[in-house]
Amino acid sequence: MTTTISAPTISGAPHSDNVMTRARWAMVDTWTITKRNILTYTRIPEALFFSTVQPIMFVLLFVYVFGGSIHTPGTTYVNYLMPGIFVQTVAFGSVQTSIGLAEDLQKGIIERFRALPMARSAVLTGRTTADLARNILTIIIVTVVGFIVGFRPTTGVLAYLAGILVILMFAYALSWGFAVIGLSAPNSEVAQVVSFPILFPLVFASSAFVPVSQMPGWLQGFATYQPVSVTISACRALMLGGPTAKWVVQSVLWAAVLLVVLVPLAVHRYRTRT
Amino acid sequence: MQYSIEADTLKKTFTGKHEVRALDGVSFGVAEGTVFGLLGPNGSGKTTAVRVLTTILRADSGTARVLGHDVERRANLVRSLIGLAGQYAAVDENLTGRENLEMVGRLNHLGRSQVTGRAKDLLEQFDLADAGDRILKTYSGGMRRRLDLAAALVARPTVLFLDEPTTGLDPQSRNDLWEVIESLVGGGTTVLLTTQYLEEADRLADTLVVLDHGRVIAEGTPEALKADLGATVLEVGLESLEEARRSAVLFDALGTHTPVVNGTVVEVTVDNGPESAMLGLRSLDQEGIIPSAFTLREPSLDDVFLALTGRRTENETPSTEDETAQKRRRGRRRRAGQAMPIATGELQ
Numbered sequence: 328m329t330t331t332i333s334a335p336t337i338s339g340a341p342h343s344d345n346v347m348t349r350a351r352w353a354m355v356d357t358w359t360i361t362k363r364n365i366l367t368y369t370r371i372p373e374a375l376f377f378s379t380v381q382p383i384m385f386v387l388l389f390v391y392v393f394g395g396s397i398h399t400p401g402t403t404y405v406n407y408l409m410p411g412i413f414v415q416t417v418a419f420g421s422v423q424t425s426i427g428l429a430e431d432l433q434k435g436i437i438e439r440f441r442a443l444p445m446a447r448s449a450v451l452t453g454r455t456t457a458d459l460a461r462n463i464l465t466i467i468i469v470t471v472v473g474f475i476v477g478f479r480p481t482t483g484v485l486a487y488l489a490g491i492l493v494i495l496m497f498a499y500a501l502s503w504g505f506a507v508i509g510l511s512a513p514n515s516e517v518a519q520v521v522s523f524p525i526l527f528p529l530v531f532a533s534s535a536f537v538p539v540s541q542m543p544g545w546l547q548g549f550a551t552y553q554p555v556s557v558t559i560s561a562c563r564a565l566m567l568g569g570p571t572a573k574w575v576v577q578s579v580l581w582a583a584v585l586l587v588v589l590v591p592l593a594v595h596r597y598r599t600r601t
Numbered sequence: 602m603q604y605s606i607e608a609d610t611l612k613k614t615f616t617g618k619h620e621v622r623a624l625d626g627v628s629f630g631v632a633e634g635t636v637f638g639l640l641g642p643n644g645s646g647k648t649t650a651v652r653v654l655t656t657i658l659r660a661d662s663g664t665a666r667v668l669g670h671d672v673e674r675r676a677n678l679v680r681s682l683i684g685l686a687g688q689y690a691a692v693d694e695n696l697t698g699r700e701n702l703e704m705v706g707r708l709n710h711l712g713r714s715q716v717t718g719r720a721k722d723l724l725e726q727f728d729l730a731d732a733g734d735r736i737l738k739t740y741s742g743g744m745r746r747r748l749d750l751a752a753a754l755v756a757r758p759t760v761l762f763l764d765e766p767t768t769g770l771d772p773q774s775r776n777d778l779w780e781v782i783e784s785l786v787g788g789g790t791t792v793l794l795t796t797q798y799l800e801e802a803d804r805l806a807d808t809l810v811v812l813d814h815g816r817v818i819a820e821g822t823p824e825a826l827k828a829d830l831g832a833t834v835l836e837v838g839l840e841s842l843e844e845a846r847r848s849a850v851l852f853d854a855l856g857t858h859t860p861v862v863n864g865t866v867v868e869v870t871v872d873n874g875p876e877s878a879m880l881g882l883r884s885l886d887q888e889g890i891i892p893s894a895f896t897l898r899e900p901s902l903d904d905v906f907l908a909l910t911g912r913r914t915e916n917e918t919p920s921t922e923d924e925t926a927q928k929r930r931r932g933r934r935r936r937a938g939q940a941m942p943i944a945t946g947e948l949q
Contacts, residue, residue: 352710359707367695370736435691439752442655444681445708 353446360440360453364427365460374423378461382416382469389536390476397537402567405477409469410490410562411535414555416469417462417498418530422522424458424502428509429518432600451593455502462498466491480566490565493578497558500585503593510596529555554581604666605760605791606631606654611663613649613815623649624660625815631793631808636786638806638823639795640902646815647795648688651764654793655685667760681709684753687764687795691749694737698729698748701737702755709756723751727781743774750781761785763794767801779804799902803827811905818909827900829857833874834904835881837867838894848892851884858908865893870900870908 368374389408399407431437431450440450470478480487505522512518532546533556539547550556558581561574606629613624623646631637639647652658654665656676665672667679692701699720706716724733727747737745746766753761766782767775782805786792796802802809803823810820819826835852839845848867849860855877856869871877874897885892 355710356708359704363693363696363700363704366700367693370695434694435688436693438652438657439685439691439705440708441657442680442683442685443705443708444677444710449708 349446353448353452356446356449357452357456359445360449361456361460364454364457367427368423368457368461374427377423378420378465379468381419382412382465383472385415386412386469386472386476393536398541399538403477403479405473406479406481406567407538407563408536409473409478410559410566411533412469412473413466413491413494413562414497414533414559415530415535416465417494418501418526418555420462420465421458421498421501421505422519422526423461423505424454425505425509425512425518425522426515427458428454428506429512429515432510433514447597448594451503451506451597454506455499458502459495459499462495466494482566482568486565489575490562493558493561493565493575496582497554497578497585500582500589503586503589506593507589507596510593510600529553534559552577554578554585557581603633604630605633605668606637606793607664607666608650608654609664611650611653611660611665613646613653613658613660622815624653624663626663627812627815627817628663629810629817629820631791633791634786634789635807636782636792636794636805638802638809639793639812640797640799640802640809640905641795641812642797642902642906644814645812647812648764649815650812651685651687651762651793651795655683655762656680681756682759684756684758684761685764686746686749686753687762687766688768692737692745692752697734697736698724698740698751699733701748702752705752705755711756719755723754727751741774743770743777746770746774746778747781750778754785758790760791761793763792765795765797768797775801797902799823799900799905811909813906813910819905826905829908832900833871833877834898834900835869835871835874835877836894836896836898837881837885837892839865839867839890839892841865844890847888848885848890851888852881855881861907868904870904 368378386408389412390405394404394408397404428451437450441447508521508525509515509518512521532542532550533553534550535555539550539556542550557574558578561571561578563569564571564574608627608629611624611627612622615621615623625646627646627650629637639650641647649658653660654667654672656672656679659673668682670679670682672679693704696704702720702723703716706719711719720733724730727750729744729748729751732740732744737748740748750763750766753763763782767778770778779801782792782794786805792805794801794805806823808820808822809826810817811826812818821829835855837848837852839848842865845862845865845867849862849869852860852867852869855871857872858870860867860869869877869881878895878897882892882895
């Protein structure tokens with residue numbers, strides 16, 4: 328450091344421009360913000376509800392109410408459904424990213440963060456990392472409920488975990504998209520309202536609940552290759568067998584493309600939002 | 602002179618639905634170890650000035666320095682030297698008081714033992730030790746503001762920015778907070794505070810500037826400003842408009858400024874309250890005018906504005922702040938209005 332400070336300070340870290348030091352502090356700050364966000368989730372009943380009770384309701388609803396009338400060739404409906412439910416719950420859960428960021432902006436906590444000597448990136452990385460943690464919890468809950476209602480994966484533990492990994496990767500990429508929405512919305516209500524029209528076609532015009540072959544012809548192309556369906560197909564292949572490589576590669580590509588586009592966009596929105 | 606905070610012709614225009622010139626060439630300097638007040642009504646540019654000085658917002662042009670460091674080029678260094686508290690820099694209402702302070706400590710990159718130590722000390726210092734492990738949702742307004750101030754002090758900043766630190770507080774909590782701020786200044790901290798209340802600026806600030814529409818319209822010590830204005834306001838209510846007009850002519854000789862007629866109420870600022878009151882009543886008596894109300898009061902920001910600009914403060918009209926900030930502020934103001942009879946009485 329070359330500048331002298333006119334008064335003593337105990338601010339711990341020396342202000343180094345060293346890349347390694349800055350990267351280390353960025354990670355420390357990300358962890359601090361992540362912990363704060365996780366703590367917040369446990370204290371907001373709505374957020375907890377979205378991450379725990381709602382996914383369970385969806386499993387029960389589709390298995391017992393709609394399941395009987397949907398025909399899935401080659402496997403039971405529960406087996407067909409569960410990969411879809413996984414992706415659907417993490418997709419719906421990512422709305423929490425936009426709501427959380429919009430709320431932080433609205434309530435002025437981000438103003439305080441901006442005046443602190445922390446890594447700027449940590450507000451966003453800490454948010455998306457906390458959402459990743461929340462998604463892991465959701466997936467564990469859904470897995471348990473799935474097994475209770477008769478879900479029986481056929482490929483083995485490692486393949487099952489690989490399927491979960493594919494979902495988490497997609498969920499993480501999606502979080503950045505909803506971060507963009509949260510940073511663009513004037514308040515958390517608008518963030519929520521804007522998020523659902525984006526999610527609904529992705530989640531419901533997908534192979535999550537109904538085989539694409541049972542949809543009208545004009546919808547099948549979109550419903551097969553859009554990211555939610557591709558991720559579900561990869562997950563299904565990993566958990567239930569069938570051609571795997573094609574779908575896994577496509578789902579990794581989708582996640583990579585989304586991240587490459589959405590991360591810079593979110594960072595830009597964060598920088599320019601006054 | 603050694604300035605801890607310097608602003609040099611800062612300009613900031615917000616574009617959007619309405620183009621708003623929030624800062625229109627604002628310059629001032631704050632001497633080390635003093636309290637500096639930015640006084641002005643809503644939308645005068647106070648908060649924008651604080652946001653530029655605390656590195657949150659970039660000015661369109663002009664320069665700002667804190668302890669000699671440019672706030673744009675050395676932003677991270679500046680952030681490690683300052684503390685910010687106030688109406689926008691919020692605390693997290695889903696965390697406990699202690700968790701809030703510890704989070705700020707960690708984000709200031711303090712060592713582990715310092716983080717917990719500072720949180721504990723500050724909770725005690727701000728009379729929040731018992732409430733330290735309660736979630737903020739259960740805190741009163743005054744407790745929140747104290748925690749907010751404590752959060753700004755975690756890294757022992759040498760320069761402190763307080764954006765309307767007491768807006769929305771009841772008189773008792775305000776007084777408590779004033780005492781805390783005064784003790785900080787005794788410890789050598791340089792403080793910049795924004796306020797809408799002349800009373801607050803008078804009590805806390807060594808020097809102040811008055812902002813209006815993003816421009817500095819007056820600067821000096823509170824004493825000089827008040828002396829310039831007149832120490833007391835004589836407010837007389839009358840039965841008719843005609844009597845008000847006649848009274849204004851009588852009071853012209855008493856006041857430091859021309860009396861202002863507002864309906865049937867005449868206001869005049871005077872140097873010597875009791876004496877002027879006596880003279881005023883006597884002259885009314887001679888004319889056979891009997892007032893319906895007669896009050897002596899401290900001058901308010903509104904009076905300062907009236908004296909400086911010839912018009913009253915326009916609180917809710919054309920904003921000079923970005924819209925989200927303003928919306929936030931409106932919500933608070935509404936709540937604040939009920940709890941603040943003392944100083945807001947004069948601010949419509």
